[in-house]
Amino acid sequence: MKPNLQRWAQILGDDAVSSVQGIAADAGDLASDTPVVMPDSVDAACEALRFAHDERLRVLPAGALEHRAWGSTPGDVDAVVSTRRLNRILEYEPEDLTVVAQAGVTLHALEEATREHQQRLGPDPWPGTAATLGGACAAQRFGLSRLRYGTLRDAVLGARVVHADGTTTRTGGKVVKNVTGYDLAKLYIGSQGSLVLLAELNLRLLHRPHATAMVHARLPFERARRAVWEVHRGRLQPVAVVVTDRVPADTEAAPADAVHVVVRFEGRSAVVEQQARVCKELLDGRIVPAARELWDALRAFPEPRPATQLLQVSAVPTSVFDVVASARTHVHDDVQFLGLFGVGITWLRTPVADTAALRAFHNDMPRGWCLRVRGPHATITYARAQASALQDAHKARYDPNGVLPSAPATQEEVSP
Amino acid sequence: MTQPAHDAVLRDLIAALGARVHYRPEDLLVYECDGLTLYKERPRAVVFPETTEEVASVVRACARHGVPFVPRGAGTGLSGGATPVEGCVLVQTSRMQRLLHVDLDNRYAVVQPGLVNIRLTQAVSPAGFYYAPDPSSQMACTIGGNVAENSGGPHCLKHGMTTKHILGLTVVLPDGTIERLGGVAPDAPGYDLVGLFVGSEGTLGIATEIIVRVEPEPESVRTYLASYARMADACATVSEIIARGIDPAALEILDRLTIDAVESSVYAAGYPREADAVLLIELDGLVLDVEIAGAEVVEICRGHGALDLQEAREEDERKRLWKGRKGAFGAMGRLNTDLLVMDGVVPRHRLQWILEQVYRVREKHGVVLTNVFHAGDGNLHPNIAYDGRNAEETARVLAAGEEILRLCVEAGGVLSGEHGIGMEKRDFMPFMFDDADLECMRGVRDVWNPKGLCNPHKVLPSPKACVEARGRMLTLDADVPPEERTPPSHGATT
Numbered sequence: 001m002k003p004n005l006q007r008w009a010q011i012l013g014d015d016a017v018s019s020v021q022g023i024a025a026d027a028g029d030l031a032s033d034t035p036v037v038m039p040d041s042v043d044a045a046c047e048a049l050r051f052a053h054d055e056r057l058r059v060l061p062a063g064a065l066e067h068r069a070w071g072s073t074p075g076d077v078d079a080v081v082s083t084r085r086l087n088r089i090l091e092y093e094p095e096d097l098t099v100v101a102q103a104g105v106t107l108h109a110l111e112e113a114t115r116e117h118q119q120r121l122g123p124d125p126w127p128g129t130a131a132t133l134g135g136a137c138a139a140q141r142f143g144l145s146r147l148r149y150g151t152l153r154d155a156v157l158g159a160r161v162v163h164a165d166g167t168t169t170r171t172g173g174k175v176v177k178n179v180t181g182y183d184l185a186k187l188y189i190g191s192q193g194s195l196v197l198l199a200e201l202n203l204r205l206l207h208r209p210h211a212t213a214m215v216h217a218r219l220p221f222e223r224a225r226r227a228v229w230e231v232h233r234g235r236l237q238p239v240a241v242v243v244t245d246r247v248p249a250d251t252e253a254a255p256a257d258a259v260h261v262v263v264r265f266e267g268r269s270a271v272v273e274q275q276a277r278v279c280k281e282l283l284d285g286r287i288v289p290a291a292r293e294l295w296d297a298l299r300a301f302p303e304p305r306p307a308t309q310l311l312q313v314s315a316v317p318t319s320v321f322d323v324v325a326s327a328r329t330h331v332h333d334d335v336q337f338l339g340l341f342g343v344g345i346t347w348l349r350t351p352v353a354d355t356a357a358l359r360a361f362h363n364d365m366p367r368g369w370c371l372r373v374r375g376p377h378a379t380i381t382y383a384r385a386q387a388s389a390l391q392d393a394h395k396a397r398y399d400p401n402g403v404l405p406s407a408p409a410t411q412e413e414v415s416p
Numbered sequence: 417m418t419q420p421a422h423d424a425v426l427r428d429l430i431a432a433l434g435a436r437v438h439y440r441p442e443d444l445l446v447y448e449c450d451g452l453t454l455y456k457e458r459p460r461a462v463v464f465p466e467t468t469e470e471v472a473s474v475v476r477a478c479a480r481h482g483v484p485f486v487p488r489g490a491g492t493g494l495s496g497g498a499t500p501v502e503g504c505v506l507v508q509t510s511r512m513q514r515l516l517h518v519d520l521d522n523r524y525a526v527v528q529p530g531l532v533n534i535r536l537t538q539a540v541s542p543a544g545f546y547y548a549p550d551p552s553s554q555m556a557c558t559i560g561g562n563v564a565e566n567s568g569g570p571h572c573l574k575h576g577m578t579t580k581h582i583l584g585l586t587v588v589l590p591d592g593t594i595e596r597l598g599g600v601a602p603d604a605p606g607y608d609l610v611g612l613f614v615g616s617e618g619t620l621g622i623a624t625e626i627i628v629r630v631e632p633e634p635e636s637v638r639t640y641l642a643s644y645a646r647m648a649d650a651c652a653t654v655s656e657i658i659a660r661g662i663d664p665a666a667l668e669i670l671d672r673l674t675i676d677a678v679e680s681s682v683y684a685a686g687y688p689r690e691a692d693a694v695l696l697i698e699l700d701g702l703v704l705d706v707e708i709a710g711a712e713v714v715e716i717c718r719g720h721g722a723l724d725l726q727e728a729r730e731e732d733e734r735k736r737l738w739k740g741r742k743g744a745f746g747a748m749g750r751l752n753t754d755l756l757v758m759d760g761v762v763p764r765h766r767l768q769w770i771l772e773q774v775y776r777v778r779e780k781h782g783v784v785l786t787n788v789f790h791a792g793d794g795n796l797h798p799n800i801a802y803d804g805r806n807a808e809e810t811a812r813v814l815a816a817g818e819e820i821l822r823l824c825v826e827a828g829g830v831l832s833g834e835h836g837i838g839m840e841k842r843d844f845m846p847f848m849f850d851d852a853d854l855e856c857m858r859g860v861r862d863v864w865n866p867k868g869l870c871n872p873h874k875v876l877p878s879p880k881a882c883v884e885a886r887g888r889m890l891t892l893d894a895d896v897p898p899e900e901r902t903p904p905s906h907g908a909t910t
Contacts, residue, residue, distance in 0.1 A: 095655065095765040096794075118661070140603065153611065154580060169856045170849065173830040175761045177577065177793040179566045179615050180830045180837060180848060181875065182857045186579075186611025195607075207661030233521075235635050237702060271705045314601040317522045344602050368599045383605040387595040391606045393863045410605040 002078045003055060008035050011051050012044055020080065024065040034077060036065075040085040042160065042168055042199045048081050049197065050166025053403050060405055061193035063104060063135025077405075081197060083134045089113050090200065091174070097205040098157065098174055103134025103198040114205060122149035122206040124299070134198040140190030144299055145264065147342045148239035152189060155204050159185045161196035164403040174202045187394065194407045195398040209266035213276040214294060216247065217261045217285025224259040225321045227283050228341050231263060232318065234282070236275050240264040241341040243320050248297040259324075261285070262298060301338040302347045304374050311348040311358075314370040314383075320346050330361040358382075385410045428477035429463055429505065436464040436511070447506050450491040450498040451553075453754055453804060454814075455839050459486070459500035464511045468586055468594060468624040471507065475622065475870075476592030478505055484869045487618040489530060489561030492553040494757050495838030497564060497617045501873050507622060509560050515539050516625065524583055524600055526627050529560020536628065545630045548575035551834070552742050563623050566615030568834035570666040570741070571698070573792040575631070577834070579614040584627035587613060590620075590870040600627060612860070617836050618871040620864040634700035637665075638710050639734045642722040643691035647671060650693040651768050653720040654791040657697070658764065660716070662709050666698040667792030668741050674786040674799075675740075677750050683743025685736050688724055695722075695791070696741055698734075744788045744799075751784055751801035756813050758798040759835040760824030767794055773823045774798050781816040783809075795833035796824070822847055837875045845877050846885035854882065 009017045016039055021032035039045040052059045057078040064084055083104035091100040094117040101110060107121070108129040114120055124143030125136045135141075142151035158172025171184035188196055219227060224243065231241060242262040263279050265272045276287050288294055304310050311331075313323050320339030323346040327335045332350045339346035350357075362371050362382050370383035385391075388410075395407040429437045438444060439461040448456040460483070465471045478485040485505045488498035500506050509530035517526040520543055527536060533554040536547040550569035551557055557567070562578045563585070584598035598610035613620055644650045647669075654667050670678070675687045675694060687694050697713055699706045710727075717725050728734045740747075748755045762770045771787065774796070778785040789796040798820055802813045821831050825847045832841060845854060858876055862868075877885065 093763060093765060095659065096763045097658070098763070150580070153608065154576070163856075167852055169853045171853070171856075173761075173848070175763055175794055175829050175833075177568060177572070177761050177790070177795050177833040178830045179568075179577075179834055180832045180841075181845060182860055183566075183579070183612060183615050184856065184860060186608045187860070189611075190603075190608055207663070210661075235632075235702070268705060268708055270708060271702055274704055275702070314603045316519075316600050317602075344600075368601050370601055370603065370605055381605045386597055386604055386606055387609060390589070390595065390609060390863065394607055394860070397859050397863050408606060 002057070003035070003051075005035050008037050008079065012037055012039060012048060016040065016044065016085070020065070023082070023084075030060075030077060030080070035079040036082050037079055038082045038085045042086070042162065045081065045083070045086065045162045045197060045199055046166045046168050048166075049162050049164060049403065052079065052081075053165045053401060056401065057403065058405075059403060061134075061138070061197040063132030063138075064106070064130040066130045083132060083197070083199070086134075086199060094119060096176070097207075098176065098202065099205060100174060100200060100202050101133055102200055103137075104132050107131050107133065107136060115208075118208045119205040120208050121203060122155055123151050124149070125152060133201050133203075137189050137198055137201060138191060138193050144242060144295075144340060145239040145266075146340060146345070147241065148237075148266070149206070153186065156185050156189055156201055157204055158202035159188060159198060160200035161188060162199050163196055164399040164401065168199065172202060176204055190408075192405065192408050194395060194405050196404075209272075211269040211272040212264065212266045212291055213272045214265070214288040214291045215263045215276055215279040215283060215285050216288045216294070217283035218258050219261060219283070221257040221259050221321070224261050228261055228321075229318075230282050231279060232342055236263075236279055237265075238263045238275070238279070239266045242298055242338060243324075243341055244298065244301070244338040245336050247294060262288075262294065264291075264295065298338065301349075305349070307352060308349050309352050310374040311350065312372040312374060313346045313348065313365070314372075315344050315346070315365070317342050317344040319344055319369075324348075326364050327361060330364055331357045381408060381410045382412070383410055385412055423460070425477055425481040425483045425505065426461055428480070429461060429474060432473040432477065433463055433465060433470060436466075438462045438464075447488070447491070447500065447508070450488070450493040450496060452494055452496040452499065452838065452840055454756070454810075455496050455499050457500040457502060459504050459506040462506040462508050464508050466511045468588065471588045471622055471624050472592045472594050474505065474507055475588050475590065478869060479591050479867065482867070482869065484872050486871045487560070487564070487622045489558030489564070490532070490553075490556045492557045493561060493565060493838065494759070494835045495565075495832070495840040497836050497838035497871070497874060498561070499839055501871075509558060512560075512624065513558075518630075519600075520545055520630070522600060523630055524627055525630055526625055527559050529558060529563070529623050529626060531559050533557050533559060533562060536630075540630050541633070544633050546633050547581065547628060547630055548572075549578045549581055552745065559626055559628065560623055563614050563626055564616065564618040565834070565836040568790070568795070570668050570790060572834075573667060573790065574663060574665040574700070579611060581629040582610060582614050582626060583629055585610055585613060585623045586625035587621040587623050590865045590867065594624075598627065615836070617838060617875050619861055619874055621870060634665075636703040636706040637698065637700045637734065638706050639728040639737050640697040640710075640713060640717070641687070641726040641728075641737050642695045642697065642717040643688045643724045644693045644695065644721060645691065645723055646721075647693040647771060648768060649720045649722075650695045651771070651791065653695055653717055653722070654767070655764065656716050656720070657713060658792065660712060662699075662712055664697055664709075664713075664792060665700040666696065667790070668696040669787070669789055669791045670694050670696075670741065670744060671787040674744055674747075674788050677747040677786060678740040678744055681743065681747035681750055683740055683747050685738075685740030687740050691723060696737060741788070748786065748799050748801050751786075752803050754802050754804035756800040756802065756817050757835070758796060758800070758817055758820055759832045760796050760821050760829055761833040762794045762796070762824050762827045762829035764792075764794045766827040766829070767791065770796065770823060770827055770829075774820055777816050777819050777823070781812045781819075783813055783816045785816070790833070793833070794829065818844065839874060842873075842875055843877045843881040843885055845875075846882040851882060
């Protein structure tokens, strides 16, 4: 029999236990009465997982439970172990540009804590106030400025984790340069809670830029392609080159094949201004006055929305236009899209689940490309699997009893 | 000498590679160690494969016969990562040095592991690109070796370590299976096995093809050399440069003894001998960016009492200023026959403290110690010159080295910033990690290398060494005068 809320409360205390219904507005595919345990210390998290291990339970590590679409399908879950009460910043060294934070610290809280020293986490993973560091790392989130700032993989210096059997270990360190031992943090980031529960994260920070500027142009598809290539091959150093089908407040009637190009610069004021001017000429565009509003709107694109599915294509860095063209051919001629030129990530939003179309789109992809379909509650990945036996062996090593969710699944073919 | 007639694995290797299998003692001598000359072991044989399939056949032969194997690039490593182990086959990648593919539009290249680091940059330089990781040994070290050690170099301060520049790998696993990991498209499915493999010191398999990121060369590069009457002023300059968000490409400090050794050597670069420290600062980026940052750097250097400030805008001048830094280790050859190069890292705000401790350790153990370090990221290289034929001196040198690393860890730092653990520091791992941490690493290693044949006895200590190391860590406080102890800065419990 699955332990109920009272049983969990006996182990962790009343304050540490609720239900999915009690803390999440949208339970998604989780039963609303699924216990949510919220340890307030690493020791308590160890106790929770030890209990789960001993009782042969299946648990889902989670942060705020707000962005389930970026995780894998957990299957039947006996409890959620949420890090929302592991929410302290333990050490902050502005001189070193490093911070040690518990996994339940929200991205917003970290932003606020480092603002005084004009510092921030480089990768800007996600809008919204509730997303946690642990959740963002487990899902390997990144932001639109990935071209310059990379992903959380590049920002994590070390971690303390809780294992499926309730033990705890550390990996990495707290300094910005370290090759001591195996870099296990690389395994954990993006593992979607299938290997460990992330408890503490040691992170590298960056200085906030003195200035930002964005250049926007609306161009016909092929002209946009040429212009973007010119930016890419030139001397400009944008933090992002975004190609999208629409921007907010774009009220002018647009040609059917119009594409919006948004190029973002960050850095010293004089340098940003100079680059923006050059870029404006290259794109025949305009420098955007209300940059923040536009940027926040673009950042919100990759979030799942009702009655649609979000496809995320990973391809070669300059592939955005090819991906969009293929999607228009195979998936939907009016597909919504946002791509990061120079990174190789393109998001496509389409009506839900025309599997035949997805299959045709996937088959059109060159080898090495990867398609992720982000539904409301989980992500399914379609790609040529890599080192399957090795992948499985890591999962078996870390979680032989299957306490944690399954490894992120890779399907080679879109299912019929 | 082992003869093929009596050695089944040798017979299999010769069947696979023919004359590219060396087993005569006179042919094996130069492979007895890498850049760490403290430990030497003659391999059973050295093989020179040229393709992924040949590497796989070598590894399968070793696996079949239960024979350990050790991959080796140029042998420039400083931690014994490529030092042979008893009875091993050394897999030498020097015949795998081709540049297989270049795609500058997508900013990547595919190389074989034996390609020398600088040759990659030289190959893409005519098109205005370069490969950013630049270890000091880049004229000789290989990309494969860089992958194994997650190598750094002066410019990793701004541009990142090797791991940031590796997109994909073809790897021969310890059972001879060939796997492709990662790729040019970002976020390959599954766990980040590429990220795990980079820096695994050749203990998880052998990379036979490597997809590397190449970058456009910066529009402008400017190099400064500031000299100081006090090391503390040089360190303070570094702190302020970082604090102001200037984002330099490199920040390197050399101490007085190093300056003296360099200026007395063929690497002489015109560093002022009267200085207690020199600080090499490099900026790169857009012309306007470098111009503005350069003005700030000059102001900061003068503000902290720079005795002299040289500025290099042309390539020749830049090379001159860097010559001394890049030749610093070689210049130590003037001091004695052997050199132990330490590689600890401390948080930047502990830099001044650790330097004082390092000099105290020098006096305590009576060793000849110089300091060169990557000041921007807190990565020290105390270099101890000694005569390796003198057992007593060698013991003092090793004791001094260990004490320095213990102090680095005590200050919240780590054992290695870029040279790796190898053999040199494996028994110090318990200074940083407890038994559970090390067991977790062992478990991951065993997933790839279950029979322990791939570069064994590296990185992770034996259980006995763990117990001994923890005992030595407890005596650390006795070594540091009370007024100089720093409170622990890590390990906050929750």
